Amino acid sequence: MGHGNEHGHSKMELPDYRQWKIEGTPLEAVQERLAKRGLRDPWARNEAWRYMGGFAKPVTLTEVFTRGFKWGFAAFVIALGIEYTLFPPKKNGGHH
Numbered sequence: 001m002g003h004g005n006e007h008g009h010s011k012m013e014l015p016d017y018r019q020w021k022i023e024g025t026p027l028e029a030v031q032e033r034l035a036k037r038g039l040r041d042p043w044a045r046n047e048a049w050r051y052m053g054g055f056a057k058p059v060t061l062t063e064v065f066t067r068g069f070k071w072g073f074a075a076f077v078i079a080l081g082i083e084y085t086l087f088p089p090k091k092n093g094g095h096h
Helices: 026-036 044-051 061-066 069-086
Strands: none
Touching: 026 044
């Protein structure tokens, strides 16, 4: 289907592992404690991304509840407008 001879399988590009450093993260203290015992965690660098960039900032409860509020409220207003336009409320002379 226009994919050539790949059959839909292309090589996924992975970020360079050397960009993640444990210096300045809580993982550095873990490595130091392990080093005192003669141990080392070779996979610590794979967890360093959690403490860098946009992942480093903790999410607050306010952000959790307000993240999609603006777009959700806009969608609600549009849906309400469409509903009242297509299905206006019936006026039945003040009876319930």
